[in-house]
Amino acid sequence: MPGEHAVPSWEAGKPAAPYRPGYELVAEQLLSYIVEQNLMPGDRLPTEQGLAQILGATRNVTREAIKILAAIGRLTVRRGAGIFVASSPGALDDDRLAHFKPTSMEHVMMLIDYRYLIESDTAGKAATLATPVEVQAIRGSAAESLAAGAAGDVQEFAATDESFHDHVGAAAHNVFLRSSVTNIRRLMSQTDLLLFHGDVPGSLEAAGRQHVAIAEAIASGNGEKATELMQAHIDTTRHQVERRIRDRLFNLATPGATSTAPHRARAHGQEQPPEVSAS
Structure with missing residues (x-):
């Protein structure tokens, strides 16, 4: 019948959904x-x-x-x-983590909220409890992350970023906080791989500079400053991830990333998945 498949007026003019493998x-x-x-x-x-x-x-x-x-x-x-x-x-282990959706903006934002609470507290405790050897490790991994970020080396930055946050977690001398930091990063890596295809949101160099500032606050024993800087670091990540997810969902990213093929054809295509890093 004529008009049976007409596009509703409120749908007209909407950008096409972004192409997804x-x-x-x-x-x-x-x-x-x-x-x-x-x-x-x-x-x-x-x-x-x-x-x-x-x-x-x-x-x-x-x-x-x-x-x-x-x-x-x-x-x-x-x-x-x-x-x-x-x-x-x-x-x-928590059985409910089996239901974490790494491509859900709601789930990712909840995870970042949790990270904000856990890692800021961890940084504050590290500033008051870190040994000289632990401070040296935190400073070293922070400097390495800045160097990798300045060089634009994504893989090296990922490794040094993980090392930095793990050293901060260890310096808090709380096995539960350190385990929570590890769990958070593992879940976030699922989002990085499945939603961002291993790419990273935002400036690596800026993140490296934040690591260095946090390291210096911990080295000086200023727990309040370390907490504030870690909170700012997580907030930066939050804003970058929100922007990346919205770009992906609402097709506000680079031009030419759309496809006019029907949704079902995209879902059933033969694209290959991205390479999976062993890190």
Whole structure:
């Protein structure tokens, strides 16, 4: 009938949805399926073919989605046994972490809120408890992160960034805080890989300078200053991630990143996932 498929007036003029690889869309659908079915760590999923039918995707794209989710630690694939929901990362397992959605803006913002509380407290405690050896390690990793950021070396920066935050966590002399910092970073890495494809939001050099400032506050024993600087550091990350997610969701990023192909065609394409770093 004429007008049966007409676009509603409120939809007219909206920018086309940004192009997204099929495996990424199916990975999101699979994470949602885990939540909807209330599956917990250790629970077994349907077979690859069964998941493809449930998600309405091709088997090849479903296989790539499973591979990427296994690579970021959300699924475990055991040859001859099947596909399972992976255990939550870190020493303080919580079954609810199995339902973290690394491509959900709401979940990512909640994680950053938690990081704000945990890491700012950790920095404050490190300033009052760090030994000379620990201060040296914090300063060294901060300087290395600044050098890597200034050189634009993403992989080296990622390694030194992890080292810096781990050294600060260790200097707080609280196993629970340090474990929480580790868990947060592991979950954030899932977002970096699945949503940003390993890219990093914002300036690496600016982040390196913030690391150095935090290190100096810790070295001086100024817990209040260290806390404030870490809070500012996390706030910077929050703003950068919000901008990147909104760019991706609302197609405000680089021109030419859109596709006029139907949504279902994108979801069922044969794109390959990004390379997965071992770090």
